[in-house]
């Protein structure tokens with residue numbers, strides 16, 4: 001079968017398409033014929049081998065995928081051949097204390113498909129059956145592939161970690177990336193008032209079309225913090241959903257309301273940042289980390305988006321042969337929503 005194969009860490013030129021052996025299912029695995037995959041920022045780190053993410057090479061990247069079950073192991077239950085499915089990329093051991101409590105993303109040996117094992121940028125993939133869910137009926141396979149990693153991440157951030165309630169104000173940094181657009185869509189679904197930031201007026205307009213109440217251009221705006229405080233009548237925002245990290249972190253402490261929740265799921269601009277400790281204790285802020293989500297959060301998220309017939313924002317769909325072009329676009333942050341690869 002054909003797959004994107006990473007033979008050494010480094011630049012985009014290391015993403016090549018080659019023939020590789022077909023996957024063989026273990027007893028607890030299904031083989032999925034991938035119809036569509038989607039890019040995530042994680043794919044860049046995996047390719048670069050950054051932040052200690054050096055992995056066994058050669059490696060097939062890709063964490064999001066949707067397709068059809070074509071084979072299954074002897075111990076697979078609840079799934080059948082020809083089912084149209086999506087993949088939950090979080091890998092957990094199933095036996096540690098956290099797994100026993102249903103907190104799979106806090107598993108002591110937590111991993112991610114496309115990072116810890118071969119990923120979805122291939123014609124076929126072997127996946128543990130616990131990680132496979134039926135495709136929501138209202139989504140086609142391109143939309144379904146664009147859903148999982150970012151919507152599951154956003155769901156856990158907003159609802160499990162930051163306890164979002166209707167009417168609260170949510171600030172989302174760097175609209176355009178997959179997690180940010182997913183946070184926007186889910187926060188609006190939950191009845192929140194949403195403020196987004198971006199360096200692009202074009203992205204701000206697109207975000208307003210899918211529900212953003214306020215948009216601030218952090219490149220042209222002389223004082224973002226002042227602007228956000230004005231929007232909230234001086235109170236500050238209740239929740240900050242941050243996947244940007246170093247570049248936005250100091251702003252969070254200027255604009256958080258008393259008792260606000262600052263929830264971080266990624267650091268696309270770097271992991272080292274300054275925290276105003278005085279603001280932290282005086283304003284009684286909650287700093288929360290969040291990673292992907294559990295099997296039950298996945299099911300809750302799918303139920304909610306199916307009921308609302310919510311579709312993930314897709315920036316573009318590219319054939320797999322254009323992997324370098326697609327990845328380059330994401331690396332330059334030129335996208336608004338998910339970039340999908342068709343196999």
Ligand SMILES: [Zn+2]
Pocket residue numbers: 092093094095096097098099100107108109
């Ligand atoms: Zn575990």
